[in-house]
Amino acid sequence: GEVTRIAEARAHVRHELFRVTLRSIGDAVITTNIEARITDLNEVAENLTGWKRDEALGQPLERVFNIVNEVTRRPVDNPATRALREGIIVGLANHTVLVKKDGSECPIDDSAAPIRDEQGHVSGCVLIFRDVTAQRLVEREKANQLITARLLAAIVESSDDAIISKSLEGIIQSWNAAAERLFGFTAEEAVGQHISIVIPPDRIAEEDQIITSLKTGERIDHFETERMRKDGRRIIVSL
DSSP states (O other), rough: OHHHHHHHHHHHHHOOOOOOOHHOOOSSEEEEETSSSSSEEOHHHHHHHHOOOOHHHHEEEEEEEEEETTTTTBOOOOOOHHHHHHHEOOOOOOOSEEETTTEEEEEEEEEEEEEETTSEEEEEEEEEEOOOOHHHHHHHHHHHHHHHHHHHHHHHHOOSSOOOEEEEEEEEEEEEEEHHHHHHHHHHHHHBGGGGGSOOOGGGHHHHHHHHHHHTTOEEEEEEEEEOOOOOEEEEEEE
């Protein structure tokens, strides 16, 4: 009887340790038995799924953890199923969203790992997942910025006007096809060089004034001036 009492006490301590650990984890955690029915979930999982613990206990995992592909809207293979079947840690596919109990959605990533008993047999599964809405927004913003940058680059490259970008130190950073035609320097020859390669020596002071104005945030209105081609010929430009 004493041995039984001690074993039960130890089991209770382990169970309470597990419960405290589960509640303190910042990610959503769901545990299941070997039949993929929910045996526990923490508060974060309650908030993400919309299911209260008392409602979720004993439910099939796929009912509470309802996941679909963000693009195709087709159901996604539940990683817990494979973790239970093969006894391995399984990650979730990209572009997966969790459909909450109320029908709202949030993008998530997760992993599932088998739970093994003292004999090493798979007795259940633990599923850990998190809301990655903020991360997805950042990724989409970066993708949109890339698309915008490519669009602007295409506009610049196809323009009939010579378009040159430079640093505030006067170092050429980009040089479009029209600039090649106008000045005779290829982009490979011009990029990295100082802008003075196209400025006549007696016009260098003009460039200093332009840079000074730009550093204070002032826009330079169109004005006519002279610039110089690769062959040394001067040309009149509207800058």
